Amino acid sequence: MTPTMKPATSTATTVRIPHGALTDFATEVLTRRGVPPIRARTAAEALVYGDLTGLRSHGLANLTRLYLPLFDSGRVRPDAEPKVLADRGASVLLDAGLGLGLWVASEALDLAAERAAEHGIGLVSVRNATHFGCAGHHTGRLAERDLVAVLASNCGRQRIARPPGGRYAMLGTNPLSIAAPAGPELPPFVLDMSTTAVPTGRIRQAARAGQEIPEGWLEDAHGRPVTDPGALDRGEGYPLWLGGRPETGAYKGYGLALLVEVLAALVPGAGLGPAPEAYTGNGGPTGRDDDIGFLALVIAPGVLRPVDGFLADAEGMFRALTDCPPLDAAAPVAYPGVREAELAAAARADGVVLDAALYDELKAVAGDLGISAPEGRHA
The missing domain is CATH 3.30.1370.60 (Malate/L-lactate/L-sulpholactate dehydrogenase, NADPH binding domain)
Structure with a gap:
């Protein structure tokens, strides 16, 4: 089952985690879901790349929102x-x-x-x-x-x-x-x-952050600009x-x-x-x-x-x-x-920056699977 997300209250808005530790964690999560270890590692590297390079809409935020639900619904075969x-x-x-x-x-x-x-x-x-x-x-x-x-x-x-x-x-x-x-x-x-x-991930990222989006990303059924990112998943906004x-x-x-x-x-x-x-x-x-x-x-x-x-x-x-x-x-x-490349070099040296809420989600995943979450420090 997809883990129930009950983020704990965090005192910091962001957390830094070593790139290797984050990749190891994602690898273990996917391995626990039945993906062969070598392929799980390849997949984990691809997933963490989003956070490593600042493309957070396509990073670990999608672990609980996209990939684990695909496993739960049978729409992906772990041993394909x-x-x-x-x-x-x-x-x-x-x-x-x-x-x-x-x-x-x-x-x-x-x-x-x-x-x-x-x-x-x-x-x-x-x-x-x-x-x-x-x-x-x-x-x-x-x-x-x-x-x-x-x-x-x-x-x-x-x-x-x-x-x-x-x-x-x-x-x-x-x-x-x-x-x-x-x-x-x-x-x-x-x-x-x-x-x-823009990709839909950026629109959903704005929705999670409670932020408006600029005109030019979505339009309504009549072609008028939409600045509410939630309109996308309500079926009221078209990219x-x-x-x-x-x-x-x-x-x-x-x-x-x-x-x-x-x-x-x-x-x-x-x-x-x-x-x-x-x-x-x-x-x-x-x-x-x-x-x-x-x-x-x-x-x-x-x-x-x-x-x-x-x-x-x-x-x-x-x-x-x-x-x-x-x-x-x-x-x-x-x-x-x-x-x-610049962002990736900095993150490899100093740690990958995650929102505290996302870090809490990863800890919830770890708890449900009985594995250790990667250690982070306040950024």
């Missing part, structure tokens, strides 16, 4: 073993068997990397999967191996966002990540984005696409969402969002995020050209960006992945 449905050398089709996406995504990319080592490119197309957490964690691992990686996921048959001008919710947030090395001296380029203006409204570029975010739907779900035969079943009720959310599809693509530049030349060019490209004179000296020019 993905099956190869087709193997064409450079491309593979996998059925994830309801495996936990936190490890399935990493294994899919690792398999794609093996094929890329031989062919220069490797594609692993996945169906029947579950939520994989921070896409950038999975792709960033490959960038550290001098590879270029792409990972995208649809949201199965979950529908929460409407096509521009449409009455009914038809698609999910459809996240996309691309990562590449930036040379030996710079952190990898890691783009990790939803195709909606806006990246770009906001049609006149400010919403069709670009919508188009990217459809690109992900085609590559990550239509190609492997996973559950699709757009379907006539969406035409029900008042247009609010329908379906569940079951039978999620992934695209895992890896390019090995070193198979196509000398890797040293590729890395030198990469460093020159990204160094040109970081050396660009800024408008404000206090805000130097960067690129996606730099801020996350």
Whole structure:
């Protein structure tokens, strides 16, 4: 059963916990739920990555809100073993068997990397999967191996966002990540984005904190701005696409969402969002995020050209960006992945910062499982 959360009153608002201890704890929780130890470790690293890099909406807050309930409902199989449905050398089709996406995504990319080592490119197309957490964690691992990686996921048959001008919710947030090395001296380029203006995790994070959200994240059934984050889960707020409204570029975010739907779900035969079943009720959310599809693509530049030349060019490209004179000296020019790398380095040195309420939730999980919670100190 999912643990009953009865957070104790905390005197501090945040707690610092050593990264290794936090990962060990998450590994033990998942192992107790039946996930094989090596895969549990892979999944734990993916989960803790969210808190390590400041992406807390996709970190350990989802342990009790998303992942443990998936185990409770049988919508994830802890001992799943993905099956190869087709193997064409450079491309593979996998059925994830309801495996936990936190490890399935990493294994899919690792398999794609093996094929890329031989062919220069490797594609692993996945169906029947579950939520994989921070896409950038999975792709960033490959960038550290001098590879270029792409990972995208649809949201199965979950529908929460409407096509521009449409009455009914038809698609999910459809996240996309691309990562590449930036040379030996710079952190990898890691783009990790939803195709909606923000991921739903950030909206729910604001709801838990009792904060309003800015205009441009949600709209109501009539297209009016919504600033109450609770409207999302009440079915009264619809995520806006990246770009906001049609006149400010919403069709670009919508188009990217459809690109992900085609590559990550239509190609492997996973559950699709757009379907006539969406035409029900008042247009609010329908379906569940079951039978999620992934695209895992890896390019090995070193198979196509000398890797040293590729890395030198990469460093020159990204160094040109970081050396660009800024408008404000206090805000130097960067690129996606730099801020996350800085936060991760600080957290590894000083401890991962968690909200005290979340720490209390983790202690409740530990108590229910009869294991030790990681030791924390007030931040």
